[in-house]
Amino acid sequence: MSVKELITVPDDILREISEPINKVEVNEKKLIKDLFETMYYHNGIGLAAVQVGILKRVIVLDVSKNENEKKPLCFINPEIKKLGKEMSTYEEGCLSIPNTFIEIERPEVCTVSYIDENGDKKEMECDGLLSTCLQHEINHLDGKLIIDYLSKIKKDLLIKKLSKQKTSNRVIV
Numbered sequence: 173m174s175v176k177e178l179i180t181v182p183d184d185i186l187r188e189i190s191e192p193i194n195k196v197e198v199n200e201k202k203l204i205k206d207l208f209e210t211m212y213y214h215n216g217i218g219l220a221a222v223q224v225g226i227l228k229r230v231i232v233l234d235v236s237k238n239e240n241e242k243k244p245l246c247f248i249n250p251e252i253k254k255l256g257k258e259m260s261t262y263e264e265g266c267l268s269i270p271n272t273f274i275e276i277e278r279p280e281v282c283t284v285s286y287i288d289e290n291g292d293k294k295e296m297e298c299d300g301l302l303s304t305c306l307q308h309e310i311n312h313l314d315g316k317l318i319i320d321y322l323s324k325i326k327k328d329l330l331i332k333k334l335s336k337q338k339t340s341n342r343v344i345v
């Protein structure tokens with residue numbers, strides 16, 4: 173198990189479409205463990221495999237508030253089956269977009285089908301924060317980011333700023 177390096181905007185890999193997983197075997201299980209470890213290390217509540225550079229349809233989540241009561245959830249090949257009509261709004265951040273929070277309105281309830289880490293087919297109805305996070309992470313699997321919910325002008329400005337931040341850490345001595 174290991175903490176993986178996070179891929180951040182504007183890396184093009186974040187725009188790729190991730191591939192479904194056919195079978196959950198040793199490599200997939202290792203990937204899931206690494207994703208959990210990386211997510212917890214960075215204090216995130218969700219992470220998609222593409223964010224560590226692996227184009228597989230796997231996401232991990234933990235939206236539990238209590239540090240001592242972890243509720244790790246893993247979704248392989250998640251697919252939204254139903255979206256509720258009611259909407260809810262959260263200020264969303266993303267481990268691939270440092271120091272950025274964007275208000276996004278999404279359906280409050282969603283039903284998702286997926287395969288769990290044992291390879292079993294499942295379906296779950298989610299609401300509240302879990303629903304929002306799940307939709308955010310499934311967006312990642314399709315190359316979509318929270319900045320895509322902004323106007324083009326705001327989005328371009330933000331990408332410019334983030335690109336500068338990235339290089340400003342470089343030191344040449």
Ligand code: NI
Pocket residue numbers: 265266267268308312
């Ligand atoms: Ni994200």
